[in-house]
Amino acid sequence: MNRTSKLLTTLVVAGGMGLSFSAPSYAEEITLRMAVPDWPPTRIMKKLFDENYEAKSGNSVNLEFDFIPWPDYYTRLNASLTSGEQKYNMAVSDSQWLGAFIEGGYYRKLNDLIDADPELKTILDGMHQAPLQAYGTYPYKSENIYGFPQMPDILITYARTDVLCEASEQAAFMAKYSTKLPCTPEELDQMDWTMYGNIGEFFQRKKGDMLAGEPATDDFYGIAYQAGKGYDFSSMQINGFTWQHGAGIWDETNIPNAQAEGVVNSDLAVVALDRYLSLLKYMPPVVKTGSMDIFKTDELFREGKIAMNVQWIGFAESAINPETSKVANDVAFASMPGLRKADGRIDRSSNIGGQPFVIMTWTEGQEIIEAVDFVKWWLSSDIQHQFAAAGGQSAIKAVYNDPKYVTYRPWNRTWASGLEWQRDVWHIPQFFELLVQQQEQFDLAITGKQDAKTTLGNIASFQQRLLEDAGLIQ
Amino acid sequence: MNTTTAAHSSAGKLLAFRWDNWRLALLATLIGVPLSAFVLPNFAAVVATCILGGLLVITSVVYSWTRHVGGLLVAPAIAVLVVMNIFPLLWSLGLSFYNYRADRQSLSFIGLRNYERLLSDPVVWERLTTTATLVVLTVAVQMVVGFLFALLFSKQFPLRRYLLILVLTPMMLSYVAVGAFFRYYYDPTFGLVSQVVNMFTDEPFVLISSTGGAIAAIVIADAWMWAPFVMLLVLAGLVSVPKHLYEAASIDRVPAWRRFWSITFPYVKGLLMLALLFRTIEAFKLFDVVFILTDGGQSTETIALYVYRQAIQFNKTSYSASLSYILLFTVIVLTNLYLYLANRRTKEG
Structure with a gap:
């Protein structure tokens, strides 16, 4: 072998060795599966992921969204988890399900991951406490974190400006109630339940009656809020009335001393429920059937049958879309009405809506690293801004306090102040049993079968017995 | 050996x-x-x-x-x-x-504690009573309507074939579709029933505002779906009646009621019994229509809906299993009762 060939051989061998030592490790393909309800906030999440997401690790991360219709969502997720198939790495969950699925060993406690990741800790520190506690903690308001906000939500007022601002209606309302019919979002923000009731009473129009200067094409009603028997479609509104009146629900943050008897059916709670029930007579007749849930009130509003509705923000996008709403161009959004106190202040305490997303206990190794990176990406300022701009909401203070935030959507002006009033219902594993019995009892009151005192008495005694049996009340 | x-x-x-x-x-x-x-x-x-x-x-x-x-x-x-x-x-x-x-x-x-608990639970008995009420009413309506339809379609008339297909269509639809359809049908604001009644009374009609109304709503929806099934079975019996029997009766000037009772009914009795058996068993499991129309509101929660809540919503697997066995036992007893009656009549015949 001559010198040249020796040199070449040496170069080739050295090059080969160098290559073998410095060859980049191939990026792994990681697939994460996430169960999500099929509605705009999760569709936006997928769109943002598909358009923007690049894993910091350099791995090729594929997040498969399993879109499940809302009515089937709990059943399908519950069946998947309890069957042990371990199909999903992550899932959107209602906050009320936390206890049941944590105790079952499905939702992963996240404190160790948060403690080990200063970036994630900073994100959580910058989050509003109400959604963080509602969506993430079990026991409720403890230090244990299990979830992050996917779509935080609150109840707000949807109002028809074409009806409320019309001159003849304004004049007639002033003549009858000696006060101005609220019309602008700022005026609507000052609305209490008394005013809401007056508006309900005022807009009771039959087909052919004059409505906003023209004969009504169908029966028309002033107000609506959820009063359905299904799922939590009356509890979510009644809880707000209860808290505003200074009464309470069973307090799971004070186990085992908190009682149900005497609290759930206190005199103030009875007054609160009576107040809730007193406004139903002004609502569309479907309320008498016990099926006026959030989907029905949404439909009534979009079809132009009511002047006002108290509804979750999650429905607002379809209310201003001309393809899905007959009143798309005439909608204003304001804070939910509340109870005016003696000092003139309005108490707007309300049950928080929306959902967290959680990570499953069987997500391990590289999957959990990628899942946490996804969480950080989702909660990053840029993506939260994009989410809000597309119609979602953010629980990150720096995001929603940004002046740009209120320009994204007309209802965003209610968000920051609304968050201050939010509380949550129970997170314990017995949640569903408590809820079903409570909904049954509220339904009896809503459909006029029993009075508020009897209703709350029945709920309180059932809860006392069930929670004592479960060892949660001593 | x-x-x-x-x-x-x-x-x-x-x-x-x-x-x-x-x-x-x-x-x-x-x-x-x-x-x-x-x-x-x-x-x-x-x-x-x-x-x-x-x-x-x-x-x-x-x-x-x-x-x-x-x-x-x-x-x-x-x-x-x-x-x-x-x-x-x-x-x-x-x-x-x-x-x-x-x-x-x-x-x-x-x-046996699960069985002990559920048999002493007043809620279970309440749900069973509701179910029994719905079974009796819905099966009775289905039998009568199905029988009348069968009598109608046993005759030849113009467009018979097309009308028969239309009448049979509900039976081929899914429960959920039927439930959703009737939910809109009864809706006081958007529903057809209310719109029609409103024209005469100037008031929206709210059918599901009382227990009686809600039960009527469920019975009508279920009968609309399943009366054609009864009709189909009875029709099979009716077409098998020999024509000469009617001709002989006609010559003898036998009254219509007597003709029906002595000639028609014996031929369809067996199939009618079968329809009664099938529909009773099915009605006992009534779930979907109730779930969608009332979600058990207005005191219409059936035992099947109650089992669903226990098993799926509350995850009380064992308790719901024992409840299911009580239901199975009830259905078996009913089935055997029917079979016994059917056999006795056959022997008597």
Whole structure:
């Protein structure tokens, strides 16, 4: 072998060795599966992921969204988890399900991951406490974190400006109630339940009656809020009335001393429920059937049958879309009405809506690293801004306090102040049993079968017995 | 051959390693499966179970190949029945004696306590009463309407075939679609019923505002869906009535009612009984329409809806299993009652 060939051989061998030592490790393909309800906030999440997401690790991360219709969502997720198939790495969950699925060993406690990741800790520190506690903690308001906000939500007022601002209606309302019919979002923000009731009473129009200067094409009603028997479609509104009146629900943050008897059916709670029930007579007749849930009130509003509705923000996008709403161009959004106190202040305490997303206990190794990176990406300022701009909401203070935030959507002006009033219902594993019995009892009151005192008495005694049996009340 | 030799011989037969020795395979399976479940890790236990199960199947097939061909031919059907029906049935029966919840890992034997609890639970009895009311009303309406439809369609008239297809259509729809359809149909604001009534009364009509109204709503929806089924069965009976019997009756000037009672009814009685049996069993399980129309509101929660809440929403697996067995028992009693009555009438006939 001559010198040249020796040199070449040496170069080739050295090059080969160098290559073998410095060859980049191939990026792994990681697939994460996430169960999500099929509605705009999760569709936006997928769109943002598909358009923007690049894993910091350099791995090729594929997040498969399993879109499940809302009515089937709990059943399908519950069946998947309890069957042990371990199909999903992550899932959107209602906050009320936390206890049941944590105790079952499905939702992963996240404190160790948060403690080990200063970036994630900073994100959580910058989050509003109400959604963080509602969506993430079990026991409720403890230090244990299990979830992050996917779509935080609150109840707000949807109002028809074409009806409320019309001159003849304004004049007639002033003549009858000696006060101005609220019309602008700022005026609507000052609305209490008394005013809401007056508006309900005022807009009771039959087909052919004059409505906003023209004969009504169908029966028309002033107000609506959820009063359905299904799922939590009356509890979510009644809880707000209860808290505003200074009464309470069973307090799971004070186990085992908190009682149900005497609290759930206190005199103030009875007054609160009576107040809730007193406004139903002004609502569309479907309320008498016990099926006026959030989907029905949404439909009534979009079809132009009511002047006002108290509804979750999650429905607002379809209310201003001309393809899905007959009143798309005439909608204003304001804070939910509340109870005016003696000092003139309005108490707007309300049950928080929306959902967290959680990570499953069987997500391990590289999957959990990628899942946490996804969480950080989702909660990053840029993506939260994009989410809000597309119609979602953010629980990150720096995001929603940004002046740009209120320009994204007309209802965003209610968000920051609304968050201050939010509380949550129970997170314990017995949640569903408590809820079903409570909904049954509220339904009896809503459909006029029993009075508020009897209703709350029945709920309180059932809860006392069930929670004592479960060892949660001593 | 003395007793000892015979015993040795049968023991030898049992332990012989042959492809047709299904007894040895069964023995190995009975010992091996539980043993593997306790001793081996999960995956290995599943593999061992599959191997032993496979061995049992192979030896049984080889053994039966020349001896029990008939049995061998029905074996796949029986195997499917065992896997899909009998095993889950026995498994859930076993579960009903425990306090197992699907969302927890704990399991403890509590004997008959679930049955004791549910039989003394006033809510269960209330749901059973509601179910019984709905069964009686919905089946009665279906039988009457189905019978009248059958009488109508047993005659020839213009467009009969097309109308028959239209009448049969509801039966082919899914429960959920029917429930959703009737929910809109009854809606006081958007519904057709309310719009029509409103034209006369100037008030929206709210059918589901009382228990009676809600039950009527459910009965109408269920009857709309299933009266055609009754019609179909009765129609099969009606077309089989020999024409000459009617001709003879006509010559004898037998009144229409007598003609129906003496000629028509005996021919459709058996099929009517069958329709009654099928519809009663189905109505006893009434769930979907109630779930969508009222969600159990206005005191219309059926026992099937109650079982759903216990099993799916509350994850009380064992309790709901025991409740299901009470329902199964009730349906079996009803079925046997019908069969007994049907047989007695046949014998009397």
